[in-house]
Amino acid sequence: MVTTDMIKDLRERTGAGIMDCKRALQQADGDLEGAAAILYEQGYQKAEKKAEREARDGLVEVYIHTGGRIGALVELNCESDFVARTEDFKCLAHDIAMQVAATDPQYVCVDDMPQGDEADGELDPVEVCLLSQPFIKDPQRTIQDIITETVAKVRENIKVRRFARFELGKD
Numbered sequence: 001m002v003t004t005d006m007i008k009d010l011r012e013r014t015g016a017g018i019m020d021c022k023r024a025l026q027q028a029d030g031d032l033e034g035a036a037a038i039l040y041e042q043g044y045q046k047a048e049k050k051a052e053r054e055a056r057d058g059l060v061e062v063y064i065h066t067g068g069r070i071g072a073l074v075e076l077n078c079e080s081d082f083v084a085r086t087e088d089f090k091c092l093a094h095d096i097a098m099q100v101a102a103t104d105p106q107y108v109c110v111d112d113m114p115q116g117d118e119a120d121g122e123l124d125p126v127e128v129c130l131l132s133q134p135f136i137k138d139p140q141r142t143i144q145d146i147i148t149e150t151v152a153k154v155r156e157n158i159k160v161r162r163f164a165r166f167e168l169g170k171d
Helices: 004-014 018-027 032-050 087-103 143-154
Strands: 057-064 070-078 138-142 159-167
Touching: 004 018, 004 032, 018 032, 032 143, 057 087, 070 087, 087 143, 087 159, 138 143
Parallel strands: none
Antiparallel strands: 057 070, 070 159
């Protein structure tokens, strides 16, 4: 039996719609963890469908680490200015800027890494590619995972277009 409290709990945990939560709980026979896994998979499938859609709106987020010695700028794009103004999108942009400041990635994704003769075989994509990195707030998920989760919530494509990291005294 699926109760409204169960639906509310799952909705707070995942950000999914009420009816999506209800269906997932019914499919998982009332198991919250199972329902969350179902919603995550559905969100991933939705994100894949939206991946090819153009993302030209968005925002530029800045993060300055305590003491002002390290800072990061991130351009995060979505499909509409409406989504760019949502708390979910703003929070995602802030978290990604904080990730850039903390981990100093060199590339947005593996596709941006040099290929062929230009490639440096010693580079680990998990270390140098932002989207492949474990999220600093939850190392069980990657940056791509948190973007995918937000895509499922806001129902628009989201892309990290570019970023820059600044550190005093470092070239």
